[in-house]
Amino acid sequence: MKTIATNIQTKKGSILLVLSILxxxxxxxxxxxxxxxxxxxxxxxxxxxxxxxxxxNPTTNALSSIFSCKPNLVSGGTPSAPGFSSSAGSIAFxxxxxxxxxxxxxxxxxxxxxxxxxxxxxxTTPKQPYSNYFATQFIVxxxxxxxxxNEGYQLEFTGSTAPYNSFLRKVNFSSSYFGPSEPITFxxxxxxxxxxxxxxxxxxxxxxxxxxxxxxxxxYSTYGTGSVTxxxxxxxxxxxxxxxxxxIAYVAKGTFIGSLQNSSSSACKFVEIDISSGSAxxxxxxxxxxxxxxxxxxxxxxxxxxxxxxxxxxxxGGTNYKITYDVKVKNQGNTFLxxxxxLDSVKKVFGTSFVSASVTxxxxxxxxxxxxxxxxGNTDCKLFVxxxxxxxxxxxxxxxxxxxxxxLSNPDINYTYYNTALGSATxxxxxxxxxxxxxxxxxxxxxxxNNNGIPDDANEDIPTPLKINGWTILAxxxxxxxxxxxxxxxxxxxxxxxxxxxxxxxxxRSKDGYSFINIGRVESSNQITNYNWTDIPDEGGTxxxxxxxxxxxQKTQFSDIVKVTIEPRTFTNFNVTPNPFTSSLKFSFFIxxxxxxxxxxxxxxxxxxxxxxRYCQQGESxxxxxxxxxxxxxxxxxxxxxxxxxxxxKLIKTN
Numbered sequence: 001m002k003t004i005a006t007n008i009q010t011k012k013g014s015i016l017l018v019l020s021i022l023x024x025x026x027x028x029x030x031x032x033x034x035x036x037x038x039x040x041x042x043x044x045x046x047x048x049x050x051x052x053x054x055x056x057n058p059t060t061n062a063l064s065s066i067f068s069c070k071p072n073l074v075s076g077g078t079p080s081a082p083g084f085s086s087s088a089g090s091i092a093f094x095x096x097x098x099x100x101x102x103x104x105x106x107x108x109x110x111x112x113x114x115x116x117x118x119x120x121x122x123x124t125t126p127k128q129p130y131s132n133y134f135a136t137q138f139i140v141x142x143x144x145x146x147x148x149x150n151e152g153y154q155l156e157f158t159g160s161t162a163p164y165n166s167f168l169r170k171v172n173f174s175s176s177y178f179g180p181s182e183p184i185t186f187x188x189x190x191x192x193x194x195x196x197x198x199x200x201x202x203x204x205x206x207x208x209x210x211x212x213x214x215x216x217x218x219x220y221s222t223y224g225t226g227s228v229t230x231x232x233x234x235x236x237x238x239x240x241x242x243x244x245x246x247x248i249a250y251v252a253k254g255t256f257i258g259s260l261q262n263s264s265s266s267a268c269k270f271v272e273i274d275i276s277s278g279s280a281x282x283x284x285x286x287x288x289x290x291x292x293x294x295x296x297x298x299x300x301x302x303x304x305x306x307x308x309x310x311x312x313x314x315x316x317g318g319t320n321y322k323i324t325y326d327v328k329v330k331n332q333g334n335t336f337l338x339x340x341x342x343l344d345s346v347k348k349v350f351g352t353s354f355v356s357a358s359v360t361x362x363x364x365x366x367x368x369x370x371x372x373x374x375x376x377g378n379t380d381c382k383l384f385v386x387x388x389x390x391x392x393x394x395x396x397x398x399x400x401x402x403x404x405x406x407x408l409s410n411p412d413i414n415y416t417y418y419n420t421a422l423g424s425a426t427x428x429x430x431x432x433x434x435x436x437x438x439x440x441x442x443x444x445x446x447x448x449x450n451n452n453g454i455p456d457d458a459n460e461d462i463p464t465p466l467k468i469n470g471w472t473i474l475a476x477x478x479x480x481x482x483x484x485x486x487x488x489x490x491x492x493x494x495x496x497x498x499x500x501x502x503x504x505x506x507x508x509r510s511k512d513g514y515s516f517i518n519i520g521r522v523e524s525s526n527q528i529t530n531y532n533w534t535d536i537p538d539e540g541g542t543x544x545x546x547x548x549x550x551x552x553x554q555k556t557q558f559s560d561i562v563k564v565t566i567e568p569r570t571f572t573n574f575n576v577t578p579n580p581f582t583s584s585l586k587f588s589f590f591i592x593x594x595x596x597x598x599x600x601x602x603x604x605x606x607x608x609x610x611x612x613x614r615y616c617q618q619g620e621s622x623x624x625x626x627x628x629x630x631x632x633x634x635x636x637x638x639x640x641x642x643x644x645x646x647x648x649x650k651l652i653k654t655n
Contacts, residue, residue: 032437032456033303033332036066036430037249037257038093038100038118039294040086044268049086051100053118053300053430054288056251061272062286063257066430071102073114074127081112081130086295092142093118093298095203095334095395096149098429100298101173103139111139113173118300119429132173141198142171143298146334147205147396150174153220155199155209156181163191166211168220168228182223187570188232190214196244200256203301203334203397204453210236210248210258215273215280229570229592234280236273243269247297252453257285259294268293276452303332304392305447305455306342306423308439308464311403319410321468326362327383328445329423330399331392332455336428337435340369340390344421346406347378353411359383359404366391366398377406383421392425401445411468418463441465444481444560450513451563483545483564488592490564492533492545496524503549507533510544513561518548539643540566571642573620580652583629587638587649588622597642601625604635628653 035056042048053067075083082088082104089104099115106112113132122128142154152171157164166186170179186192197211207218209230216230236245236258243260250256254276260269270285311324329342347354357377365371368391374380383402384390392398411417420438427433437456440449441464448455481494492507507520520533537543543566547559573590587599600611609631614623631653640647 032305032435033252033301033454034427034433034435035249035251035257036300036302036427036433037063037251038091038298038300039247039249039259039292040089040091040102040296041247041259041292041294042086044291044293049084050292051084051091051102051121052288052292052294054292055433056257056285058251058255058272060286061283063270063288065288065292066432067119069121069123071114071116071121072123072125072127073102074129079110079133079135080106081133082106083127084114090140090142090296091298092144092152093300093334094144094150094152095146095397096144098336098394101142101144103142105138105140109138110135111137113139117429132176134176134178137178139171141296143199143201143207144395145201145205145207146203146394149395153199153201153207153218153223155184155211157192157195162193164193164195166192166230168218168223170220170223179223182225183227184218184230185227185570185572186216186230186232190216190232194244196246198245198248198297200248200250200297200299201334202250202299202453203303203332203394204451208248208250208256210245210256210273213238213245215275233275233278236280237282238269238271241269247294248273249297249299250301252301252303254452257297259297261293261295270294300335300427301333301453302335302337302425302427302433302435303453303455304337304340304423304425304435304437305330305332306421306437306439307442307445307447308419308421309441309443309445310464310466313466313468316407321408321411323406323408323466323468325404325406325419325464326401326445327404327421327439328399328401328447329392330447331394331397332437332448332453333397334394336394337392337425338388338390338428338431339386340384340392340423340425341386342383342402342421342423343381344383344404344419345377345381346404346419349417349419350406350408350411353408354378355407355409357404357406359402362401362403365400365402366393368392368398369400371402377404391428399447413468416465416467418465420461420463437461439464442560444562446560446562449560481545481547481559481562483562485564485566488536488540488566488594490535490537490543490545490566492535492562494531494547494559496529496531505531506548507535508546508548509535509537510546510561511541513544513563516544516546516548524549537566571640571645571647574640574647574649576638576649576651579649580654581628582654584624584626585628585638585651586622586624587640588620589640589647590620591616591642592618594618595642597621597623597640599623599625600639600641602637602639603631604637606637609636 073084102114111134112130142152145151156167166184167181169181194212199209213236215233242262247259256273268291272283274281311326314322359375370385424436438461441462503524505522506518508516510516546561570592576587601609636651638649
């Protein structure tokens, strides 16, 4: 039973107890994100091919089948199309047009692309033709970027024997674009020895690959520069039986569903792969009916998120006030949503002081949403017209922001009013999939505060507080903090509303999202509303930021917390020539960052011979050490220090 209470109004003495009860009811009842993995494969120990849509229950770790069919695809002809075979093709879900793409490659590397709706795949006669044919283009293991329309990436391998060289290629079927194959450098020296695996995008546009039972995150932002980096996460240990990962689908919060097969393909097995802690935790998953096994998988995520903030409080004369709230609703998944609606009953919040309410759009609404002009916050609490035509698209994801204006007469200006908006929608293709989310209190209108793909986590669905007397000093009501990363540099920007002179703001950083340290100080001015700060952490990884400030009552307040990830700083390809050396030597290396490099040449007793600090730009660098002819013959050590790490090479000096 879902709780549809959207607002809270209680006696002051019982506010905390009732607030806690209602929050627990809302969070426990709602489900803001539902994963429906797609797969092509067979029933175990049979030759029965099929395409399936599965639904995953993370509470019971169980998969269930909600749709299946065998597509009737064109085969033969000129050129000779392959038709449908679960063992000879791959699939991906395109968020831009909501179609499943089945791709098969024939002898000679000719690729045929078919597509269909995931809820009505083509099973009748005549056979469904292919949508694209690409001669001499090898397409396999592709997935679509949910942030860029129709953009896909695929993993490619070269080499006749293991370990194989890995490459990333950008593909766009709608424009027949095939970008260059750019080499992937896997961190920790990891290699690919078995070409079993899959490539998958999350709805947040993070790209992962799992091949040879190893998990990597791919930084495709550098695609087009000649190389990309694959950050090693963990090796996937599936226990005994010789199992290999054949397909992977995303669930949420750093969790994936993987399909496993052994060398004889005689056993079916699905697992949950949770990498949210930084290493892989493997949990068995209950199989769907008929013990289906997938040879390749894709992801459909239905998700909705809502955020709310107080935008302004204006005294309109005497004891009359005008309150404005901003509310944002966003598609948090990678599939279209219909029946999109947000409820906000402000009459229940303000009680007898409530006079009237209205809603308007902030900016341009996406084409699928229309403001409900009858909204009054009392008898009609729907912000949008609603219905099956009320749609939020994906690929890239739609969002809409509206402003609710509330007029009050004689409110209690020292009382804290709590307000929550409630969003809901259904999956456009599978209408029985219902999602719901109550709003976050967020000055930046961030629908998923910790950026983990689940907007209804505990401590996210917190009602928005309003105390009219001094509303500007309520936590999270005046800051709009954003963080962006480019290489090793993180840029922070924020907005201060109703600012004042001499307000001290501290930029704070954390590695875990809980323990923060001050890294910078900014003084405010009532002439400035927008601020920024640049941070260059000592190493790559994930960081959390917030702004701390002392208000005019000398109380510490905090902004929202933002999360950002920067690529690891790498020092690789360290090579010294000649070795043995006589009068000089050169050493080369690759660094992924701009920084100082300290080198020191020691003799065999670790006595320093020569030392120097050089500033090196990102990329390949070559440094020379001259005037070494007077050194005695023997063993020497060249030591490099950069980014807190030390690298050494043993050298031989000859005459």
